[in-house]
Amino acid sequence: MRQPVLFGVRHLSPGAAWQLRRKLDEVKPELILVEGPSDLSDAMISICHPKAKPPLAMMAYTKESPVQSILYPFSVYSPEYQAILWAKEHACPCRFMDLPAGVFLSLQRRRQVEPDRERTTTDSVYNRLAELSGDEDHDTFWERRFEHWTAEDGYEQAVSEFGRQLRGCTMGVNLEDAETVIREAYMKRQIESAIQSGIAPERIVCVCGAYHVEGLESMEPMTEEEVRALPSVNCSSTLMPYSYYRLSTRAGYGAGNKAPAYFELLWRAMEEGNLEAATYWYLTRIANFQRQYGNMTSSAEVIEGVRLAKSLAMLRNDTVPCLQDLRDAAITCMGHGQFSEIALAAADTEIGSTIGELPEGISRTSIQDDFYRQLSQLRLEAFKSDIAKPLDLDLREKLGVQSERAAFMDLYRSMFLHRLRILRIDFAQVGQNRQERATWAETWTLRWTPEAEIQIVEAALLGDTIASAASFALRERAEASASISQATEIVRDAFLCGMPETVAYALGILQGLAIDEAAVDEMARAAEQLSILIRYGDLRRLDPSPLQPLVSQLFVRSCLTLPSACNCDAAAANSLTDAMERLNTVALHHEFLEEDRWISVLLDISDRDDLNTKCSGFAAAILLERGKIGEELLSREMARRLSRGIPADLGAGWFEGLAKKNRLSLIARLSLWRQLSEYLDTLDEGEFRRALVFLRRAFADFSPKEKNDVAENLGEIWGISPLEVADAVMRESTQEEKDLLEGLRDFDFDDI
Structure with missing residues (x-):
């Protein structure tokens, strides 16, 4: 009885590909059927395009979120790829014969709901074969016995027998075997349909995994009714470049090889x-x-x-x-x-770092076309490498160039890369240390992976271009924002992406949230972020004026609520002093803010005795830095705060706040250290221990040089050698001193 040629292969096997081409030359088939989704046969035209360079992968993906995808990769030595090439070279019809992609995706979804708990048998057989043969692993076992097989006969039968024996050891054990039976019945239907179309069976070559040969020989073809009953999901497909790393078993690809x-x-x-x-x-x-x-x-x-x-x-x-x-x-x-x-x-x-290539316009989604077009326009194609490469950007206008695009090339690159970041496309990673300051310089690290291509395809659900998809993603985040800080982050991201319309949209969300009650530190942080955008708006060629009213609103609200917020414990005082520093920075940078209002708030906090003394001390430090407190007023405030009638922890806490700023100025004021020394002399042992908690914390951030300068001041005040004091301060603590400091652990810092 005449039968089609069932040529069993191992995916990514050069030996199988070489033997297959020789078999095709011998049979000269009228039709080649290849294992692969039957509805993706049109991709074969692009796969064997003269400018297409393997490795490549077909990808099918669902059209609804969350996106699910399946990949069918090819290397130059894949038997399936060589079968497609041979068919083109000899004008022979060729098509895929496996289940449609939508069915595969549906079955994949079901496997995620009902995972196969017994999928170890095939690997166990492979490991046992390697053990019995004395080889290191299955790849070595296969290479010695099949990849080096150059004889003109016997290969086809040997591989089919290997698949048959493997099937006998594993079939019927795993839940996935049911899917295998469905696939083979469908492929058998495709074969029978080809025969019924008038093609002689012996002139049909079917390229499939060796495991499936016996199934295709014995399986009954799927009926029309069974085909209609197959589950399926709506999906699309694309062809994408792949990499040798992702083809390797090291990257987790089960059908791959290790090299x-x-x-x-x-x-x-x-x-x-x-x-x-x-x-x-x-x-x-x-x-x-x-x-x-x-x-x-x-x-x-x-x-x-x-x-x-x-x-x-x-x-x-x-x-x-x-x-x-x-x-x-x-x-x-x-x-x-x-x-x-x-x-x-x-x-x-x-393994290597080879990455496949596809010519523009070949089997891509519109967002892929847009990505590659911008990659070319922005001269980033050299970074499409499997090896991470740094990219330093200077966002300032380049002078002496002939075109606007060249003048702002790095700025356009920055906008493009930030849009990829918003879409979570892992092609580029920004150096956070520079970006947070939003200066004219940015440092990125670029590295291409097939996962990035998958992420680009998944972004097609959000828009047809990188820009439209990023805008949609930001708008979705804006609508889901529940706090000022979240909305501010979105405004900032839209600003960095160069999207003024999206900035305006997110700004409207932020304005709505700013009406509600919010903590001072959150408003201060938002005002600081918006302030940075205003200051660097010209650098990114965006009009920052729409941000000014909101910064004013946040600033005024912060000024109104800050004094009452400073009636707090020590833990909250840290966040409030940070907020005061942010608000002061904002006030210094923008003339449209009411400086008098801010100075009035600081004077109020500095003078009041019912607030956290650390906050009062820090307010005094800001006023001192701005020149709003003179030498006489500072001395009087020191005398008031560090007096016998004031609890030691309150006085030392005030000094801790004062010492957070203007250290060089404070160190230069000898009178201040004389007052501090005299104050400490008035404390009894218990009060001194309590004050020491705050003083240690106040001096913790001082540099060694600053501590040495303080020691010199104290030496002059005490009438002893500054070097002796510096040595006492800087030397290693004695055991007695360590025991004294250890005793401070008994204090409940949360109550101070």
Whole structure:
């Protein structure tokens, strides 16, 4: 009985791809059916486009959130890819024959709800085979027995028998086997349909995993009624560049191999008809990498490596060295017995950093087209690499260039990268230390991964372009904002993305939230962020004037509520002094704010005795810095706050607040340290211990030089050598002093 040719393969197998092409040359089929979603056959035209460069991957994804996706990757040595190429070269019809992508996505969703708890059998069989053969792992077992098979006959039968035996050991154990049966019944239907169309069975070649050969031989085809009963979800598909790293088992790809770049070397060697060439290419690439990075590797070591690898292969009755033999030889001859010496070279040679390419307009969503178009316009294509690269941006206008785009190239790059950040596309990571200050300089780290492409495709649910998708994402976040700080962050992000309409929209949300009650520290933080945007608005070519009324509103509300908020405990005082510092910075930078109002608030807080003394001291420090408190007033306030009738913790707390600013100015005022010394002399032992808690905290942030300067002042006041005081302050504490300080742990700091 005439039967179609069922050619079993292993995905990503150069040996299978080479044997398949030879089989196709022999059969000269009228139709090639390839394992893959049957509704994605149109992608074959793009897959074998002259400018398309593997590795590539077909991706199907759901059209509704949360996005689910499935990937079908190809390398240059994938049997499926070579079957598609052969079909194009010989004008032979070719199509995929597996379940439609929407069915796969539906089944994937069900597996997530009902996970397979027994999926270990196949791996167990692989491990046992490697153990029995004495090989390190299944990849080595497969390479020795199948990748090096160059004989003209026997391969097809051997691989099919391997799949049949594996199936006998595992089929019927895992829940996923039910899906396998469904797939095989559907593929059998596709085969039968091709035969019924008038194509002779023997002129049909079916390329499928070796595991499926027996199923396709014995399975009954799926009926029309069963096809209609298949679950499915609405989905779209695209073709995307992939990388060798993602094809490797190291990245978690179950159908991958551990060394995709090495297997490409093996494929090229097969194409040249010289399998041994892979041995020389592997070891010379290791040596070349070592030399490029300053590690001396001689030609003699390479020659010895080749000899050793061949000897190791002979010990295993292999005709040519496999990857394990080559690595062992490289470790011995070039790594001096240590894998760590050649680890980077091995990773480069075995896995590599190859990323596929697709010409513009080939099987992409509109947002992908927009991404790649901007990547080209912004001259960022060189950063589409599997290796992380830094990018420093200067957002200022470049003078002496001929076009506006060139003058603001880095600014446009910044906007584009910030939009990717909003969409959570992991192509670029911003250096947070610079960005938080929003200066003219930004530092980014760019690294391309296939996950970034997937994230771009998923963003298609938000918009047709990067800009529209980022705008939609920001508007969604704005509508979900529940606090001033959240809304302010969105205004800032929209500003950095260069989206004035989105800034206005988020600003409206923020204004609505600002009407409600909010903590002073939250309003101060929001005012500070908006203030930064106003100051650097011209740098980003955006009009910051719409932000000014809101900054005024937040500033006035903060001024009204700050005094009462300062009636607080020590824990809250820290956040309030930070808020006061932010508000003071905002007031200093903008003339449209009422400075007199701010000074009046600070004077009120500084003078009052019913507020937290740390807040009062910090208010005095700001006034001193602004020149609103003179030497006489400061001395009088010191005398009032540090007097015998004031509890020690209150006086020391006030000094702690004062010492948070203007340290050089304070250190220069000898009268201040004389008053502090006289005050401490009036305290009894209990009061001194209590004051010491605050004084230690006040001086904790002083630099060694500042502490030394304070010691010199005290030495002059006490009439002793400043060096003696400095030595006493700076030297290691004695055990008695340590015991004294340890006793301070008994204090309840939350009540102070």
